Amino acid sequence: MKKKRLLADILLIAGVLIAAAVVWLLLPRGGGGAAAVVTVNGEHYASLPLSEDAELLIRSDDGGENLLVISGGKARVTESNCPTGVCVETGAVSSEGQLIVCLPHKVVIEIVG
Amino acid sequence: MAALALVFGYIESLIPTGIPGVKLGLGNLVVLTAMYAVSVRGAAAVSAVKIFLGGLLFGSFAGLLYSLAGGAVSFLVMLALKKSGRFGLVGVSAAGGVVHNIAQLAVACAVLGGIKLAYMLPLLLISGLVTGIVVGFAAVPCISLAQRAGKGKK
Structure with missing residues (x-):
């Protein structure tokens, strides 16, 4: 048994x-992705080419803020005021299809080719 | 029995805020212990408390939804597997961990729209499995302890 x-x-x-x-x-x-597409609450928010270094403060409903930093062809979230911090822990993404997700803020950052 | 569940609920309230990201599922350890050592009803009570507190952690209605989906589905699956009598403690726990993650991902897909989140599925399957197995092994001494404590009170 x-x-x-x-x-x-x-x-x-x-x-x-x-x-x-x-x-x-x-x-x-x-292979390597070309751009980071940011979606908030299912709606398109911004697209940033990975080839240019940039910073974008993503503001979502109820005061959510995620700082997206693009440098050296990679995208990462360096700061977030969400309670879980998963998006920051995800680290840098650069290949097609990779995602950074912040569930509390309903923010999705997707790498596209 | 209800008192025991309350104590578990209190212990649980100290645990979940600990680890961000991939959680160890320590809350599930308490649910599992309650299910085997106390009663199904006690386990359901603990599970409900866990779901509510988990929702508070996210701090929004959507958060409660994630917590509810994961908690309720994993509770039902674990109960079904336990009742079937075919699986051991570790198997029940592992299945609970896995479906918990699947359910949360499903809610995330519904809320955020789109199946892109499927990219996270393999990672979530593995992490649910591993934490479930760990919790299953950890539950063995917990259950015997709880059973002994229960007998002592009678």
Whole structure:
């Protein structure tokens, strides 16, 4: 009985790993991206070419602020007043399809080719 | 039983604000312990408190939605797997962690619009799995402790 459960657990874990790998492989992946597209609350906010160094303060509803910095062909969020800070922790992104997401502010920064 | 759930709820209230980003799912440890050592109802109460506090952490209605989706779905899945009797503690916990992340991602897709967020799916699957497994192993001593404490009170 106990062994059977162990087997089921292992199968379940293996299944998730395989699913993650399959999704990973299926996702289209391009080379270096050309621009960072900023979306706030599902609406287009700004597009910045990665070739030019720039800074953009993204203001969202209810006082949300994310500072997007583009330098050396990479985009990163360096500052945010959200409680979770995931967007800052994501670090720099530069290849097509990569994302920086700030859930509390509904901000999505996507790298496009 | 309700008192135990309240104590768990209090412990939980100290935990969730700790780690930003990929959370360890310590809250789930409490839910899991309650589910195995106390009762389904106790676990549901703890889960509800966890969902509410998680929503407060985000500090908005959308935040509550994320928390609710993740918490409720993972609770139901863990309960179903436990009831099925086919899976061990670690398996139940791992599944809970994974569906928690999937549910939150699904809500994020709905709120933000677009399936671009699928790019985060592999990472979220793995992190949910790993934290779920860790929590599952950590729950073993917690559950036996809680069971002993429960017996002592009777």
